[in-house]
Amino acid sequence: MASSVIPKTVNPDIQKERDGASFSSEEFAAWWSGGQDALKFHRELRDYMQKDVDADEYLQIQNLSHEEISDFAVRTSLEAAKKLRRLQEERNPGGEDYWPNLYDHKITWGVTPAGNPFGVMYVMLIQALEAQCTPEQYEEFGKRMKNFEICGTYAQTELGHGTFLRGLETRADFDPKTDEFVLNTPKISSYKFWPGGLGHSSNYCLVMAQLYINNQCKGPHMFFVQVRDEETHEPLPGVHIGDIGKKMGFIGINNGFLGLKDVRIPRTRMLMRHAQVKPDGSYVSSPANVLTYFAMVRSRCVITYNNSSMLAVAATIATRYSAVRRQSPIEPKAPEPQILDHVTQQMKLFPEIATSLAHRVASDYLWKLYEMTIEDIEYGKYERLPELHSLSCALKVTCSSDTTAGIERLRLACGGHGYLISSNLSNLYVLATAACTYEGENTVLLLQIGRFLMKSWNSALSGAPLAPTVSYLAEVQQNPEFGAWTGTWDNMVRAMKYAAANKTRLAFNSLSNRISKGESEGNAANQTGIEFTHAAELHGRAFVFSSFTTEVTGPNAKDRSPALNRVLENLLELYLVKETLNQLSNLLRFINLTDKDLTSLQERLETVLTKLRPDAVAIVDGFDFSDLQLNSTLGSYDGNAYERIFDAALKNPMNQKPVPKSFHEILKPFMKSNI
Amino acid sequence: MASSVIPKTVNPDIQKERDGASFSSEEFAAWWSGGQDALKFHRELRDYMQKDVDADEYLQIQNLSHEEISDFAVRTSLEAAKKLRRLQEERNPGGEDYWPNLYDHKITWGVTPAGNPFGVMYVMLIQALEAQCTPEQYEEFGKRMKNFEICGTYAQTELGHGTFLRGLETRADFDPKTDEFVLNTPKISSYKFWPGGLGHSSNYCLVMAQLYINNQCKGPHMFFVQVRDEETHEPLPGVHIGDIGKKMGFIGINNGFLGLKDVRIPRTRMLMRHAQVKPDGSYVSSPANVLTYFAMVRSRCVITYNNSSMLAVAATIATRYSAVRRQSPIEPKAPEPQILDHVTQQMKLFPEIATSLAHRVASDYLWKLYEMTIEDIEYGKYERLPELHSLSCALKVTCSSDTTAGIERLRLACGGHGYLISSNLSNLYVLATAACTYEGENTVLLLQIGRFLMKSWNSALSGAPLAPTVSYLAEVQQNPEFGAWTGTWDNMVRAMKYAAANKTRLAFNSLSNRISKGESEGNAANQTGIEFTHAAELHGRAFVFSSFTTEVTGPNAKDRSPALNRVLENLLELYLVKETLNQLSNLLRFINLTDKDLTSLQERLETVLTKLRPDAVAIVDGFDFSDLQLNSTLGSYDGNAYERIFDAALKNPMNQKPVPKSFHEILKPFMKSNI
Incomplete structure (x- = not known):
């Protein structure tokens, strides 16, 4: 596989783009990475990690x-x-x-x-052990896990239960006679199903199970369970474990199933930093129930960050490819232009670049809130938890759904070649879309946020104080007129909040009407579910509007060069205008936009695409992904897309012999026969 | 693999649905299949074809x-x-x-x-041979292909060129000395790339190449080229052929590449039914250029039909699964309901059922137009071609994009288990989305339709007659007021046409403005591209609105029972209401809908979901797909989803031994080591 058809030179079409940019990709990269030092550190580390890797493989x-x-x-x-x-x-x-x-x-x-396959172990399991173990427990087995002397995963989801934790069927019965818990998955639907690395890469497991004491259910708790022998890796008695089969993505992480039949573990293997079971069977509940689910909150923060990065990767691939592919003349007799010159192509690419930035900025804010909350918890303060929970849900939903749709638009923007596995766009897609489901299915989260908005709206009606991220609801109640649409950025941010508040109002009214007509609260909420999700979605978008605008126009701007600020302003303008147009039906319902206003928005959209055109390649260069991170024949830095596509095709195993076995065995006899 | 955990009984939750339906699935199936006889024939054939198949494999x-x-x-x-x-x-x-x-x-x-791998051979190649060969040519090699004595594919797309045919680089130079064509793919970008079955399942190929006579280009023509030896299957001299590597979907059809270097074929291997090259090098052009591309028109008809069916398959899987999965109580203390009872879940499922029907009906209309056009062409009449072309493009775009998005929503509606390959939803998705790109990339087609709309609008302004599918443009010009929104079905159809016409008007005005400001036509069209695509999309939707309404409310209704008609009316109501809400920003711009109208639409949406709830499973039963066609652990007729998921997991190759090789080779040494 040594030979290659890939030239050593950079494609002149992409070089021209770099030469013509209005700003420095390096400055962008430093800003995006969190400063010059962080960029340097990241690059050094990346070079070290990627050395000796066989990119062809x-x-x-x-x-x-x-x-x-x-x-x-x-x-x-x-x-x-x-x-x-x-x-x-x-x-x-x-x-x-x-x-x-x-x-x-x-x-x-x-x-x-x-x-x-050890991703869940480090992203969730070890975090959970650190947060939920007593010091003795952490010393006994938490440290071993962190040192990778043993391997494991976090097993919560069951074949029959995902998001609704209270419905979990796996049970851990306390047996005071032996000071043990007895774990069981009583039915097929109770099998743990999905945990990453559970299939073949775990000898221990953090199992979420219903705690039973004297047959009384105390709700879901975490149990540290050995599932395979440390020496032989054979499943232990009572343990039925294996791989769940191929999935759309995460193809290498052996997601697994786990059945438990009368598996006994010492009482001290329930994680007891918060809730506790004493030897006599007495139960001490956790000071804050939400702590049990805290590992999921962190995961949502990780998702928001990762998904915005995936969108940036896809945007890099599609933008570079669009700079080197030439197709369909704009003037009938002219040569074929770079497809980046087609306005409809710009409309597929640039909004996604802007969206990835917007979500990254929102994610930075979320991480700050997370760090503050962690610090508070250390001091026994839990007040920030509900807001962190709600914001992490809202951003997880917005970011995962926008990223997924965006990657798909970018893939489609690459035409047929985007459909090749070697483009890597399909792999990015399947990774991104999984986040719409795991760590809280998006619709379920939207319904939760919807209920939170209903409560907040109700509190505001009675004059009670609101958390910062929903304070705009009270503002709209106090001042129900939007006033004039001016189309400034601040005005657009306010418009999105205004629409979110009014959607909340409509949903609240529908809910109240149904209840006043005699519907039960549960039924009324179910019937109002569609309106809940609409309000919740706008709530998330309003936050992204606001945080992105603050980052670009606020005090941080003075740390950046005017050239970089101009580019970021263009991206902000694009993001706000295209999202405003996307949400137009919600805005038009509550805010009076004239035909002139709408024409002006369409013109602003077209204008800012034109402004971004010369900087597009330099912007994605500023995301600073290495070719190996992109892992794409379409998106490499040198722009030699066709040669790389062709080279990968030549190297695929099907082409290592000229005639496949099946020709002589099946195809030829068939063609020679008459039946 | 003989043992199985799947019960022989039907899941009671799904049986209950069937027992409670308001109409006969059998009558639905007969209607959907085109009559009782067609249904019977189809079932018989299917049973015959599916006998002895190993579903586990x-x-x-x-x-x-x-x-x-x-x-x-x-x-x-x-x-x-x-x-x-x-x-x-x-x-x-x-x-x-x-x-x-x-x-x-x-x-x-x-x-x-x-x-x-022989799909393209039968869907495109043989069709093209039948349409483009002279009788002698068909006798010589067309028949052999149809009899499968040889195998082949239709090779048009190149590594560097897809949709823009005039840009193809493969050339066929006529050599009058030997009465041959000499075929060449001069650059890497000229390689044929993508044809299904080209990699290893073709010994002949219909190659689209630029015809050159005396170095003068006559445009793309079709050449029948042998690429592999019939006996050995070895590539012939000058032929570089192979598999392009794995794609997202169509995983078994060995899409291929083809490079040609001075490959000579007799002059009589250019397909000459229409255009001709004589032995002296004189050239006779085709009576209608579009005939060259006619195979693509038929493919678009096939796509529209197939994609609407794929959406129906996905809807079947997701609806049945939603009937047997129970999750998240609606009332706090109540048991967990079938997820089909959650209104937000209904909102994910039922609109897609309705959409698949709407597109199927539109596709039937398209096929009728195709058959008429074919008949006309037999008599040398080409007048219908532009309308067929335009309608086939519009429906191909609408249907492929709606199907793709719909399948994805349905997959997401199945939560984590939808992400399993064994759900088959991801496979449906990748098949459906490919159709957004092949046979004319959707945006390119929308731009073509957009240009057609601009011309039509202009013709209408000067009072010229319009083709039937665009006559509404003239109506709106003559009567620019929409009048009152009444919300009847006819009113909604008219509203969609009205919005399409007004979007056309806006795009036409933008284009004219740009030209009057001195922009070239090409630049002006490029700058107006986004508006073109909007108008074109609405044009397609308006057609689907109209044909679905006609089918349900028109004369065909009298052939159906009142019970079936009520169900179809509910599906029509849902389709029109949800699409009206989806397109609300376009409608609100041109039509005065009051807050009361909008509230009423939301109420209608919720009402019709409730009406469809008891019939949902029976409707998808009426699509009449066999379990093997669904090929899904989630969607089988018996509703034993969990057992099937689990059974498929147990049978996956990873679980045939308890400990993977890599444990002893890699994982254990790593855990035992200190570095």
Whole structure:
């Protein structure tokens, strides 16, 4: 596989784009990465991690069988782990700044293209152990997990239950005679199903189960359960464990199933930092129930960050490809232009670039809130939790759904070649869309946010104080007139909040009407569900509007050059205008926009696309993804898309012999026969 | 793999649905299939084709390697062909009513789950040979292809060129000395790329190439080229051929690449029914240029039909699953309901059922127009071609994009389990979305339709007559006031046409403004591209609105029972209301809808969802897909979803041994080591 048809030169069409940009991609990259030092650190680390990787192999993995892909994923993930351990030894022995703290998606991305079967272990399990173990428990088994002496996952979802935790069927019965819990999954629907790495890469498991004491249910709690022998990896007695089969994405992470039959664990294997069961069977409940689900809150923060990055990756691939592909003359006799010159193509690309930025900025805000909340919890303060919960849900929904739709638009913008596995766009899509479902299915979350909005609206009606992120509801109640549409950015932010508040009002009225007509609260809420989700969606969008506008026009602007600020302003303008147009039916219902206003919005859209055109390639360069992170024949930095597509095709296993076996065995006899 | 955890009984939750339906699924099925006889014939044939198939194997194919899947596809496709040949022998020897006429997607679907590598051969190539060969040519090689003595594909798209045919780079130079054409693909970008079955399942190819006579280009023409030896299947001299690598979907059909270097074919291998090259090099052009592209027109008709069916398949899977999954109580203390009872779930399912019907009905109309046009062409009449072309483009776009989005919503409606390959929803998605790109990329088609609308608007301004499908433009010009919104179905159809006409007007004005300001026509059209696509999209939707309304409320209703008509009316109501709400921003711009009107639309939406709730399972039963056609663990007729998911998981190759090789080789050493 050594030979290659890929030239060593950069495609002149893409070079021309870089030469003509109005700002520095390097300055953009530093801003995007959180500063010059962070960028430098990230690049160094990335180079170190990506050294010696066989990029050709990475482009071909989806040609392998499910089993081979699974082995590939274990191998590459452990290679990444080894590299980080080695780096730790070299740079700060005994510390944790490289290994294991950097062993998550952000760093290993690009070197684990089939996914990391130990991802859930580091993103969720270890976090949960740190948060929920007593110090003794952490010393006993938490540390072993963090050091990777054992391996495991976080097992919550069941075949019959996902989002509705109270419905989980796995049970842990306390047996005071032996001071043990007895775990059971009584039916097929109770089997744990889906946890990443559960199939073949876990010997321990954090099992979410209904705690029973004297046959009385105390609700879901976490139990640390050994599932395989540490030496032989054979499943332990009473444990039925395996791989759930191939999924759309995460093809290498052996998501698994787990059945438990009378599996006994010591009482001290229930995580007891908050809730506790004493040897006599007495139960001490947790000071804050939500703590049990805190691992999910963090995951939602991770999702928001990761999904905005995936959209940026897809935008990089599609934008670079659009700079080198030439198709369909604009003037009848003219040569074919770069497809980046077609306005309809710009309309597919640039809004996604803007959206990825908007979500990244919102995600930064969310992370800050998360860090503050963690600090509060250390001091026993739980007040921020509801707001963090609600905002993490709202952004998880908006970001996962926008990213998914955006990646798909970008893939379609690459025409047929976007459909090739080697474009990597389909893989990005399946990763992004999974986030619409896991860690709280989006509609379920929207309904939760909807209920939160109903409560908040009701509180505001009675003059009670509201959390900062919903204070706009009270403002609209006090001042129900929007006033003039001026079309400034601030006016547009206010318009989105105004629409969100009015959608909340309409849903609240529908709900109240139904209840006043004698419907039960549950039925009334169900019947009003569609309106709940609409209000909740706008609530999330209003937050993204507001945080993106603040970042671009607020005090941070003075740390950036005027050239970079102009580009960010163009992206903000595009984001606000296109989202306003997307949400037009909601806005038109409550705000008086004249035909002239609407024409002006369409003109602003077209104008800002034209302004962004010369900077598009430089902007995606500023996202600073390496070719290996992109893992795409279409999006490489050198712009040699056709050659790379062709090269990957030549190297696929089907082309290593001229005639497939099946020709002589099946096809030829068929063509020669008469029946 | 013989043992199974699947019960032989029907899930009581789904049985209850069937017992409670207000109409007969059988009557629905007969209507949907085009009559009782057609239904009976289709079922008989399906049973015959599906006999002896290993359904377990079908659920596991995506676990195989790319090469194994490719072999599987060749094998199953030829088994299907053999069965049809046998049937032909039995029932009507020497005829063509079974073999080869039924060898296309509609019939083999369900028995070729990895795709049919000979699909393009039957859907496009043979059609093209029949339409474009002289009688002598058809006798010489067309018949051999139809009899499957040789195999081939239709090679048009190149690595560097898709939709813009005039840009194709493959050339066929006429050499009068030898009475031959010399074919060449001069650059990497000129390689044929993408044709289905080209990689390893073709020994002949219909190559679209620029015809050159004396170095003068005569535009794209079709050439019948041998690419592999009939006996050995080895590529012929000058032919570089192979598989392009894995794609998102069509995983078994070995899409291929083809490079040609000085490949010579006799002059008589250019298809010459229309355009001709004489031995002296004189050229006779085709009477209608569009004939060259006629194979693509038929493909668009096929796509519209197939995609509406795919949406119906996905709706069947998701609706049945929603009847058997129980989750999240509606009343706090109540048991968990079937998720079909959640209104937000109904909102994910029922609109897609309605959309699949709407597109199917529109597709039937399109097929009728196609048949009429074919008949006309036989008599040398080409007048219908532009309208057929435009309508086939519009419906291909609407149907492929709505189907794609709809399948994805349905998949997401199945939560995590929808993400399993064994749900088959992801496979449906990738098949559906491909149709957004092939046979004319959707945006390119929308721009073409947009230009057609501009011309039509201009013609109407000067009082010229318009084709029937755009006559509404003239009506709106003559009567620019919409009048009162009444919300009747006819009023809603008229509203959609009115919005389409006004979007056309706005785009026309923008275009004219730009030209009057001195922009060239090409630049002006490019700048107005976004508005073109909006107008074109609404144009397509208005047609679907109109044809669906006519089918349900028109004369055909009298052939159906009142019970069935009530169900179809509910589906029409849902379709019109939800699409009106989807297009609200376009409608609100031109039509005065009061707040009361909007509230009423929302209420109608909720009301009709409630009306459809008890009939949902019976409706999808009426689509009459067999379990093998669904190929889904979630959607089987018996409703035993969990058991089937679990059974498929147990049977996946990863679970055939308890400990994977990689544990001892990689994972254990890693955990035992300190670095």
